[in-house]
Amino acid sequence: MRAHYGKVTAAFAMISALTLSGCSAGGDSGSTDTGADGGACEPAEGPVELTFTTWVPGMDQVVELWNEENPDVQVTVQTGPNGNSGTYQNFFNQLQAGNAPDLGQIEYDALPNFRVQDGLENIAACEGIANAEDQFVDWTWGQVTFGEDDAVYAVPQDSGPMAMYYRADLFEAAGIEVPTTWEEYAAAAEQVKAEGAYITNFPRSDVNWFAGMVWQAGGQWFANDGEAWDVNLTGEESEQVATYWQDLLSEDLVSTLPSFSDEWNASFNEGQQWTWVSAVWGATTLSDAAPDTAGKWAVAPMPQWEDGGESAGNWGGSSTAVLKGSENPAEAAAFALWLNTDPEALALANELGGLYPAAESAAELEAFAGGVEFYGGQPIYDVFAEASSNVDPDFTWGPTMTQTYTDVSDGFGAAIGGSSTLMDALTEGQQKTIDALKAQSIPVNE
CATH class of the missing domain: 3.40.190.10 (Periplasmic binding protein-like II)
Known part of the structure; x- marks a missing residue:
């Protein structure tokens, strides 16, 4: 889902x-x-x-x-x-x-x-x-x-409206404020690292998660004027999101475990990852992955690019x-x-x-309705309902997303390995997407 x-x-x-x-x-x-x-x-x-x-x-x-x-x-x-x-x-x-x-x-x-x-x-x-x-x-x-x-x-x-799952107990014990902006999130990442853990994981293969981040930032990867497609994986908002996560990766402030793997599950269960910015369906994913942490999690809106913002992405x-x-x-x-x-x-x-x-x-x-035991009795679906109302209604998907995901994911892997960057991955993914559209005789603007 x-x-x-x-x-x-x-x-x-x-x-x-x-x-x-x-x-x-x-x-x-x-x-x-x-x-x-x-x-x-x-x-x-x-x-x-x-x-x-x-x-x-x-x-x-x-x-x-x-x-x-x-x-x-x-x-x-x-x-x-x-x-x-x-x-x-x-x-x-x-x-x-x-x-x-x-x-x-x-x-x-x-x-x-x-x-x-x-x-x-x-x-x-x-x-x-x-x-x-x-x-x-x-x-x-x-x-x-x-x-x-x-x-x-x-x-x-x-x-799949998105919000931030976080270990409320660990943030409180460490005296770290729960971040409400991406600037605060990066600062919290440094503090969490000092505690011997990571604030979150960067998912190489979940390019649609990354798209949700760009969606929240107000970016658009595709558009159609009724005659041809526009492809723009490298726009200002995409660059903003890519640069942000590249900095966290370069400073080793986020882990890079394969998403949904046994190692990934264990990192949450053992307190090695303190947050997960994810979709509403992640509520059960997290409770299944980290059963030993029941009652210790909470949910807050996604961190914002501007103080006081309310925008949300969707995954x-x-x-x-x-x-x-x-x-x-x-x-x-x-x-x-x-x-x-x-x-x-x-x-x-x-x-x-x-x-x-x-x-x-x-x-x-x-x-x-009501509280969810795993999340300390918090009515978490109220948070996701609000997030859903703050999802930009105008985000557009392209007609070759499976191929786009594959191409960008390959580039993300190189960036995680240190031989490239996330922006390089988006640039290469954009060109490959354009090539794929042309190969299928789908009109595309360049």
Whole structure:
């Protein structure tokens, strides 16, 4: 669930560029062969069987709630690896072969790639979809519409607003103020190092985490003017973020353990890392990684670049998309809407899979009310709800994010090894991204 977007803006007016891309994996993007894509969305006349591919634990139990109440529309869950670990490639192979599942979990940062490849059904004409916008956190709706008029390509599922997890006990015992700005965070990093620990870890492979940092700073990596893409991984805000973390790396003030590894888990459990600037889904990740530290953590807003600021980044988040070629888009869309708005489904998906719903109604769920024992009884989801409202709605993802992540991650590895810098990685990643767009005949501005 690591991986989102904004309100409808010109940056999402992608129709012209997408239809000019010349890399369609299906039919014409205006096709109405299924009765959904840009046209009518009529229900089937008889019983329907749908397939849904996801990697969320326990999703089969959530779907069983639907199946019990909808005997004429049965959904079979297919599980796969995390999107970039294999599921997305499987989707593209299946789309090419004409045997894709009816529905698939797709993270927000991967949706533009599927749109470019014409792998998504436009479900805007399906019952209840066009009027569903108000049921979701506003910026997540922009992620599934791309700013196109009368178009909806998925239903928002979850999101990843970011905040700072920190060891409240260790900060208090050391007499170190909990940082509220990035300047204070760097100063605290020196103090924590003097205590024999690190303030946090720099994640080489989680480039989407770094993107969340740039997002918070107000940067943009991609934009689209309706005719071609702009790629800007090296803008002022990106440079600011890269320089900041480069300084911490150069001064050995942050660790560089592989994220989510056994060593990484142990560093939190043993008090060797005092903070983690991460997404809401990290709450359970941290409690699982560091069980011996229960009751010692707390959550605060992300440090700010300016004193008094309130901006937040986002890391992660998924949608439930109806894939191109589904023979029953009306029923698929109805299921996707139910899955991501029904209170019982949302509560169970959170309990079993740790999802933080994109639905506005999530704030009313018991799971997100009151204190959390692992975090000293703090009502941490209040912090994340506030962060979600402070996420810039206009951040845009490009259509080749998987490749961009890989290229930048390789450069980050060199920077961690001391043979390069984070800015070098972004510069090289930008050029490789432009080259990748050109190789796929996707229009790009230079």
